[in-house]
Amino acid sequence: MSVAGTQSGWDSFATVAQTKRALEARQVSAEELARHYLARAEILNPTLNAFITLDPERTLAEARAADARRARGEDGEAAPLLGVPVAHKDIYLIEGWRTTCGSRMLANFVAPYTASVVESMTRAGMVTLGKLNMDEFAMGSSNETSYFGPVRNPFDLNRVPGGSSGGSAAAVAAGLAPATTGTDTGGSIRQPAMFCNLTGLKPTYGICSRYGIIAFASSLDQAGPFARTAEDCALLLNAMAGHDPRDATSLERPREDYTRRLEEPLAGLRIGLPREFFGEGVDSGVLAAVEGALEVYRALGATTVEISLPNVKYSVPAYYVVAPAEASSNLSRFDGVRYGHRAAEYDDLLDMYKRTRAEGFGAEVKRRILIGTYVLSHGYYDAYYLQAGKLRRLIAEDFKRAYAECDVVMGPTAPETAFAFGAKSDDPVKMYLNDIFTICANLTGQPALSHPCGVDAQGQAVGLQIIGNYLDEARMLAIAHRFQQATDWHMRRPALEPMRASMAGGAA
Amino acid sequence: MSAAGIPRGWEVVIGLETHVQLTTRSKIFSGASTAFGAAPNTQVAFVDAALPGTLPVMNRGAVERAIRFGLAIGANVRRRSIMARKNYFYPDLPKGYQISQYEAPIVEGGAITFTLADGTTKAVRLVRAHLEEDAGKSVHDLVPNVSGVDLNRAGTPLLEIVTEPCLASAEEAVAYARALHGLVRWLDICDGNLQEGSFRCDVNVSVRRAGEAKLGTRREIKNLNSFRFIEQAIAAEVRWQIAELEDGRPIVQATVLFDPASGETRAMRSKEEAMDYRYFPDPDLPPLVVTEAEVEAMRAALPELPEAKRLRYVTELGLPAYDAAQLVTDRAMAEYFEAVLAAGAEAKPAANWLLGEVAAALNCEEKSIEACPVTPAQLAGLLARISDGTISHKIGKTVFEALWQGEAASADAVIEARGLEQITDAGAIEKIVDEVLARSATQIADYRAGKEKALMSIVGQVMKASGGKANPQQVNEIIRRRLANGG
Numbered sequence: 001m002s003v004a005g006t007q008s009g010w011d012s013f014a015t016v017a018q019t020k021r022a023l024e025a026r027q028v029s030a031e032e033l034a035r036h037y038l039a040r041a042e043i044l045n046p047t048l049n050a051f052i053t054l055d056p057e058r059t060l061a062e063a064r065a066a067d068a069r070r071a072r073g074e075d076g077e078a079a080p081l082l083g084v085p086v087a088h089k090d091i092y093l094i095e096g097w098r099t100t101c102g103s104r105m106l107a108n109f110v111a112p113y114t115a116s117v118v119e120s121m122t123r124a125g126m127v128t129l130g131k132l133n134m135d136e137f138a139m140g141s142s143n144e145t146s147y148f149g150p151v152r153n154p155f156d157l158n159r160v161p162g163g164s165s166g167g168s169a170a171a172v173a174a175g176l177a178p179a180t181t182g183t184d185t186g187g188s189i190r191q192p193a194m195f196c197n198l199t200g201l202k203p204t205y206g207i208c209s210r211y212g213i214i215a216f217a218s219s220l221d222q223a224g225p226f227a228r229t230a231e232d233c234a235l236l237l238n239a240m241a242g243h244d245p246r247d248a249t250s251l252e253r254p255r256e257d258y259t260r261r262l263e264e265p266l267a268g269l270r271i272g273l274p275r276e277f278f279g280e281g282v283d284s285g286v287l288a289a290v291e292g293a294l295e296v297y298r299a300l301g302a303t304t305v306e307i308s309l310p311n312v313k314y315s316v317p318a319y320y321v322v323a324p325a326e327a328s329s330n331l332s333r334f335d336g337v338r339y340g341h342r343a344a345e346y347d348d349l350l351d352m353y354k355r356t357r358a359e360g361f362g363a364e365v366k367r368r369i370l371i372g373t374y375v376l377s378h379g380y381y382d383a384y385y386l387q388a389g390k391l392r393r394l395i396a397e398d399f400k401r402a403y404a405e406c407d408v409v410m411g412p413t414a415p416e417t418a419f420a421f422g423a424k425s426d427d428p429v430k431m432y433l434n435d436i437f438t439i440c441a442n443l444t445g446q447p448a449l450s451h452p453c454g455v456d457a458q459g460q461a462v463g464l465q466i467i468g469n470y471l472d473e474a475r476m477l478a479i480a481h482r483f484q485q486a487t488d489w490h491m492r493r494p495a496l497e498p499m500r501a502s503m504a505g506g507a508a
Numbered sequence: 509m510s511a512a513g514i515p516r517g518w519e520v521v522i523g524l525e526t527h528v529q530l531t532t533r534s535k536i537f538s539g540a541s542t543a544f545g546a547a548p549n550t551q552v553a554f555v556d557a558a559l560p561g562t563l564p565v566m567n568r569g570a571v572e573r574a575i576r577f578g579l580a581i582g583a584n585v586r587r588r589s590i591m592a593r594k595n596y597f598y599p600d601l602p603k604g605y606q607i608s609q610y611e612a613p614i615v616e617g618g619a620i621t622f623t624l625a626d627g628t629t630k631a632v633r634l635v636r637a638h639l640e641e642d643a644g645k646s647v648h649d650l651v652p653n654v655s656g657v658d659l660n661r662a663g664t665p666l667l668e669i670v671t672e673p674c675l676a677s678a679e680e681a682v683a684y685a686r687a688l689h690g691l692v693r694w695l696d697i698c699d700g701n702l703q704e705g706s707f708r709c710d711v712n713v714s715v716r717r718a719g720e721a722k723l724g725t726r727r728e729i730k731n732l733n734s735f736r737f738i739e740q741a742i743a744a745e746v747r748w749q750i751a752e753l754e755d756g757r758p759i760v761q762a763t764v765l766f767d768p769a770s771g772e773t774r775a776m777r778s779k780e781e782a783m784d785y786r787y788f789p790d791p792d793l794p795p796l797v798v799t800e801a802e803v804e805a806m807r808a809a810l811p812e813l814p815e816a817k818r819l820r821y822v823t824e825l826g827l828p829a830y831d832a833a834q835l836v837t838d839r840a841m842a843e844y845f846e847a848v849l850a851a852g853a854e855a856k857p858a859a860n861w862l863l864g865e866v867a868a869a870l871n872c873e874e875k876s877i878e879a880c881p882v883t884p885a886q887l888a889g890l891l892a893r894i895s896d897g898t899i900s901h902k903i904g905k906t907v908f909e910a911l912w913q914g915e916a917a918s919a920d921a922v923i924e925a926r927g928l929e930q931i932t933d934a935g936a937i938e939k940i941v942d943e944v945l946a947r948s949a950t951q952i953a954d955y956r957a958g959k960e961k962a963l964m965s966i967v968g969q970v971m972k973a974s975g976g977k978a979n980p981q982q983v984n985e986i987i988r989r990r991l992a993n994g995g
Binding site: 112247249 | 599
């Protein structure tokens with residue numbers, strides 16, 4: 001086994017399930033795993049820029065603590081992922097870790113408390129590898145808006161990894177972590193999962209606590225996992241989900257084992273194919289790969305039925321009212337008064353606000369604050385925000401009608417595959433349209449996932465999106481799992497070896 | 509000038525917005541303490557400092573207090589109300605928005621009745637009462653040349669209570685404010701502490717020529733935390749507005765501050781600079797849902813309200829309107845009064861003593877009725893001895909003082925120990941009268957010459973000689989009889 005920087009013999013591309021088994025069988029220790037991934041990151045991260053912050057001492061301390069827990073016999077059901085490394089999008093606060101949200105505004109902000117989801121994953125035994133790059137305040141679809149520079153797509157270093165959770169996707173794709181967390185406000189997990197050939201899940205709104213996750217658009221934000229397989233996502237969701245009294249929008253319901261349905265056969269599954277997801281604007285290579293995947297599903301016993309979601313065409317306009325409106329208000333707290341960036345020089349209070357925010361925020365964030373401030377202004381609120389709320393209800397009704405005819409809805413995750421740096425960064429509307437298929441699930445709060453289903457003519461990964469009814473994650477993960485048992489698209493690895501070799505050679 | 513101090517030919521229209529701090533121990537969206545007076549920034553949870561990633565969680569205790577208020581004033585309590593964000597930048601507002609209520613407040617409508625000095629009552633209609641969080645405080649004097657922010661108060665739960673513009677004078681505004689103050693304390697939803705800012709009024713004032721239908725342009729006097737300031741500020745504002753209009757200068761809508769030192773109001777900002785708060789429903793907080801069962805349980809648990817008590821005191825107990833209104837300004841006072849009655853006292857003397865001697869003594873020592881050293885039973889015992897003639901009203905005061913000082917356990921014990929029992933033995937009184945008459949030749953002559961006053965002087969001397977214990981009525985009769993008999 002050729003692994004950059006280690007002699008551990010560990011396969012950097014091992015799944016969470018494999019890692020869990022190896023730890024349980026004591027074939028590898030949490031510390032060995034942590035050292036392995038940290039060493040690999042040391043070599044590959046300067047090129048990929050997936051991590052914003054690595055803190056090997058902290059990581060190794062956590063790993064050793066996990067090994068100690070196992071030695072004490074605390075590796076049962078209470079800590080099902082004991083010792084499994086995970087890296088977190090830099091939007092999750094973790095006590096003692098710098099938490100930047102990809103922004104200059106928080107470039108030196110050290111979190112004084114830990115997000116509920118991270119707390120819960122730590123309880124499950126996971127070891128934090130580091131904090132991952134992202135579009136600034138999660139606003140972007142290419143990871144090009146990060147103050148800490150763009151992340152490269154491990155499958156093609158000239159292409160974007162998707163966004164906003166670009167670092168989260170690139171890290172798993174490059175074998176820098178077996179799994180990562182992301183957040184999804186308009187597709188920020190699913191689209192980068194597609195671009196980096198991963199499985200990524202946005203759960204039902206309210207499944208994962210938002211406490212300790214820096215808010216972008218409160219009514220749309222949802223935490224979720226990135227991994228190589230649907231089975232891994234189920235294992236991770238078990239560790240991430242759960243009611244949290246600190247988040248008033250968190251759903252109060254009993255804990256659920258998201259792996260319990262993984263082995264269910266697909267016979268009888270009714271797949272709805274919205275004609276709106278297969279029309280104009282979708283790249284032919286993407287369409288071909290999705291069609292191929294649907295053939296696999298049919299072969300596995302599923303049936304497909306054409307459905308219509310007439311109001312999903314309003315998703316993008318509705319989203320670009322709601323998300324900026326909420327963001328404009330959520331980002332008001334970054335005012336230089338209590339924490340974060342403050343301008344070095346200013347004349348008075350107003351000047352301090354202006355300079356601090358002008359310096360601290362990047363162009364895309366400013367654009368959205370302006371849009372949001374505008375749509376909430378006196379006299380415009382009814383025409384925009386209220387109207388967008390009505391559209392959200394109409395879109396939800398479309399899906400409700402559809403579920404009379406089908407169990408899940410499928411289509412391409414994004415209309416085109418990973419694009420080159422700069423291809424859309426000058427045209428915000430073009431960039432926004434990349435999220436055309438993912439946004440509706442955020443507007444309605446339904447769960448949705450993306451799994452690899454092929455490649456286009458350039459060899460770029462295509463993702464299939466599965467949108468399900470509320471709280472139907474276990475079934476959706478099972479569907480993707482059965483697909484992954486029948487195919488090996490999700491097993492594709494990027495050709496990083498030449499890059500690594502040249503760099504390792506240069507360093508030696 | 510009219511009786512209310514308003515120049516003839518003018519009408520004044522006043523509306524109040526009162527911020528009432530609710531009595532929850534923790535803040536409206538966090539577990540931090542609401543206690544007053546702690547060192548700066550020692551009662552600040554991450555939520556209160558608006559750290560990234562924090563989320564508000566509603567304190568149900570604050571919601572219950574708002575509902576109790578709504579039920580007490582006969583308002584509509586919304587079964588589903590909405591928390592909204594009011595967006596503006598200020599250093600004492602950590603999130604850059606205040607969580608408040610805008611389109612669907614928890615309490616709508618209702619009315620509060622108040623009594624004026626002449627005993628007449630008036631009802632004020634309320635527009636709404638909504639829940640919101642308080643802001644922090646800017647601190648300018650802690651560190652030289654540097655302004656700071658103290659977030660201890662940030663997130664303290666408030667109920668903002670808004671009247672219709674229907675008050676016609678400073679006197680009415682103050683009477684309403686006092687009634688509201690009494691009510692929120694009565695309901696135990698606010699400690700009513702004016703100095704600590706638990707009860708703050710914004711007063712909207714406009715004037716118009718008598719008979720005009722259209723309201724004048726209003727100015728809002730901010731943040732008045734004493735009844736005296738409310739009265740002075742309104743008077744100053746009314747004077748100023750009338751003078752402006754009489755000089756032909758139109759009133760510009762504005763927010764003003766009252767300076768107690770100069771007794772004047774001055775503008776902070778005019779309407780042109782008014783902010784657009786960009787209200788929208790807070791996506792972090794689901795709608796506040798209150799079930800029918802919860803509302804009914806709270807309705808059943810409400811105490812008898814001051815207005816109901818006031819009416820009962822007038823109709824059932826026959827108290828004068830003013831006395832009844834005074835007794836219900838404070839729930840503890842009313843409860844004390846009722847305890848005195850329960851111990852056997854009659855209503856009118858009990859009311860007289862409470863509003864007279866007891867109130868004065870409490871005032872003098874700055875005590876609340878809860879801390880009154882004389883118990884209702886002791887007071888009732890004292891009143892019984894006055895009414896059965898054992899002691900005079902005047903000796904009653906002496907007994908009251910003794911009870912206040914804790915000299916004895918009951919009025920009877922004081923009377924006995926000090927020998928204060930009234931002298932009613934005619935023979936004993938006659939003896940004293942004769943002694944006094946023997947050295948009062950001048951007064952007797954004056955009396956016989958028709959000077960009634962001279963008699964009073966003789967009575968006074970007899971009373972004095974008896975150590976105040978002689979029954980004054982008997983004394984009077986005996987002296988008259990003696991003098992009529994020609995001595």
